[in-house]
Amino acid sequence: MMGHHSGNQNRLFYSFHLDDHVPPNHLLRGIDRFLDLSDLRQHLSPYYSHTGRPSIDPELLIRMLIVGYCFGIRSERRLCEEAHLNLAYRWFCRLGLEDPVPDHSSFSKNRHGRFRDSDTLRFVFERVLDRCLREGLVGGEGFAIDASVVKADANRQRGLPGNDIDWSRVSAISRPVREYLAALDEADGEKKVPKNISLTDPAAQWTAAPGGPAFYAYSTNYLVDTHAGIVVDVEATPAYRSDEVNATKTMIDRVEHRLGKKPQRLIGDTAYGTAALLGWMVDEKKIEPHVPVWDKSERSDGTFGRSSFIFDAEHNRYVCPAGKFLKTAWRSRKKDPFRYRASLYDCQPCALKARCSPNMAIRKIDRSPHESARDVARALAKTEAYQQSRKDRKKVEMLFAHLKRILKLDRLRLRGLSGAQDEFLLAATAQNLRRMVKWLAPPAPEPPWIPA
Ligand code: SF4
Numbered sequence: 091m092m093g094h095h096s097g098n099q100n101r102l103f104y105s106f107h108l109d110d111h112v113p114p115n116h117l118l119r120g121i122d123r124f125l126d127l128s129d130l131r132q133h134l135s136p137y138y139s140h141t142g143r144p145s146i147d148p149e150l151l152i153r154m155l156i157v158g159y160c161f162g163i164r165s166e167r168r169l170c171e172e173a174h175l176n177l178a179y180r181w182f183c184r185l186g187l188e189d190p191v192p193d194h195s196s197f198s199k200n201r202h203g204r205f206r207d208s209d210t211l212r213f214v215f216e217r218v219l220d221r222c223l224r225e226g227l228v229g230g231e232g233f234a235i236d237a238s239v240v241k242a243d244a245n246r247q248r249g250l251p252g253n254d255i256d257w258s259r260v261s262a263i264s265r266p267v268r269e270y271l272a273a274l275d276e277a278d279g280e281k282k283v284p285k286n287i288s289l290t291d292p293a294a295q296w297t298a299a300p301g302g303p304a305f306y307a308y309s310t311n312y313l314v315d316t317h318a319g320i321v322v323d324v325e326a327t328p329a330y331r332s333d334e335v336n337a338t339k340t341m342i343d344r345v346e347h348r349l350g351k352k353p354q355r356l357i358g359d360t361a362y363g364t365a366a367l368l369g370w371m372v373d374e375k376k377i378e379p380h381v382p383v384w385d386k387s388e389r390s391d392g393t394f395g396r397s398s399f400i401f402d403a404e405h406n407r408y409v410c411p412a413g414k415f416l417k418t419a420w421r422s423r424k425k426d427p428f429r430y431r432a433s434l435y436d437c438q439p440c441a442l443k444a445r446c447s448p449n450m451a452i453r454k455i456d457r458s459p460h461e462s463a464r465d466v467a468r469a470l471a472k473t474e475a476y477q478q479s480r481k482d483r484k485k486v487e488m489l490f491a492h493l494k495r496i497l498k499l500d501r502l503r504l505r506g507l508s509g510a511q512d513e514f515l516l517a518a519t520a521q522n523l524r525r526m527v528k529w530l531a532p533p534a535p536e537p538p539w540i541p542a
Pocket of ligand 1: 410
């Protein structure tokens with residue numbers, strides 16, 4: 091007789107233990123092993139009132155956010171639905187089978203209030219990083235730096251030329267606009283007005299994508315330890331080269347201050363090979379720059395580039411291919427101390443003039459004040475260690491690919507620089523947790539063998 095399933099799901103008594111239903115090799119089991127938020131309540135306690143109705147447990151909100159960023163669930167509304175239905179998510183968030191899931195609006199309330207005031211997301215990031223350090227995943231010998239552009243939540247049509255915007259006439263000032271104006275006040279006129287500003291998220295940078303239309307974007311800047319690919323620091327900036335370079339200094343100093351780690355070598359691409367940054371690395375921080383030098387001194391028209399001239403440090407002069415000297419002119423020494431000029435008496439009769447300075451009376455060479463640091467970087471570029479560094483740099487690129495493809499962070503949901511910072515911190519925390527599980531969690535047991 092064909093059976094008939096009654097479909098009666100009315101509750102009687104269940105003997106149900108959530109822990110029994112989460113597979114031993116589930117990613118969240120591994121993450122739970124390495125995530126310790128025991129001191130989160132103490133960190134946040136000054137930001138809660140001692141009276142009134144109890145709030146939602148902040149650890150529950152953070153655990154839910156970690157689930158969202160680990161599994162690429164970007165919408166908080168969807169995250170709440172998933173946490174309601176998924177047993178593993180409930181288990182990880184310490185929710186019982188019948189416990190209510192917080193409303194999605196709780197996230198934005200806490201984020202804009204206590205979490206930002208107390209820098210809670212950085213606190214969580216650093217707790218996870220502490221664990222990576224204790225587990226020996228951060229070697230501290232070599233760090234790699236890079237930035238990746240992430241689209242802002244700003245419509246490309248809702249922008250105006252920077253000089254055309256009068257913010258005092260804008261009727262409803264939103265939170266990102268308030269933040270942007272406060273940052274402008276702080277900069278006290280030192281920042282250049284951008285060509286194009288978004289009215290929804292003015293801190294985002296109007297940036298041209300290769301092969302596509304321009305859009306508003308932020309950059310996530312990663313400082314990554316090359317031993318296991320752990321993100322040791324993350325910083326959000328507008329997608330602008332000079333901001334990305336400045337973030338390098340901020341992150342290196344912060345890691346040194348907070349973790350007591352300063353790398354022996356710093357790996358980066360040509361964007362980090364500016365003279366000023368190389369000078370800072372070599373002269374100030376004593377870090378080996380494994381970075382290609384940003385160099386425009388070579389020529390492509392067959393005339394002598396700067397490498398054809400030898401610098402004589404003892405006499406502070408260049409020696410040209412004809413054996414003559416280029417010196418700093420005493421008259422302009424104060425104004426332009428790093429410009430070296432040949433003598434008209436040497437250049438005029440010179441047989442090499444056509445290959446040296448065909449369109450000028452004399453040859454001039456500009457020397458950067460950080461030229462010695464650039465020479466250090468050039469010398470390092472010929473070593474085997476540098477070749478290894480080129481390979482190590484791929485670890486950052488892989489993290490960015492993972493960030494966009496697996497964690498689906500190719501467009502931000504939160505606005506303003508602080509919104510971008512929140513999202514990038516959470517994503518880096520999720521990546522470090524996943525990396526710890528990959529390196530340290532025991533492999534899943536083999537499935538039982540079933541004879542054919
Ligand atoms: S043109 Fe002047 S600087 Fe150039 S090789 Fe001749 S002497 Fe030297």
